[in-house]
Amino acid sequence: MAKKKESTKKEMPRVHKELEGFDISINTFGEINRSIDIDKINEFLNKHNDDKKLKNRE
Numbered sequence: 001m002a003k004k005k006e007s008t009k010k011e012m013p014r015v016h017k018e019l020e021g022f023d024i025s026i027n028t029f030g031e032i033n034r035s036i037d038i039d040k041i042n043e044f045l046n047k048h049n050d051d052k053k054l055k056n057r058e
Helices: 038-048
Strands: 024-026 032-034
Touching: none
Parallel strands: none
Antiparallel strands: 024 032
């Protein structure tokens, strides 16, 4: 049985231009590590996504 070779080159995921360089991972303690501040991520989501809970309110 042949073994699969793992790629040595880490490929970065495609992200929006405003979030360029964004990387997220979980360490051995279960903590979330990210390369961009959470406030910047929340600001981006507020600008580009509608809140589904507030959609049908007047």
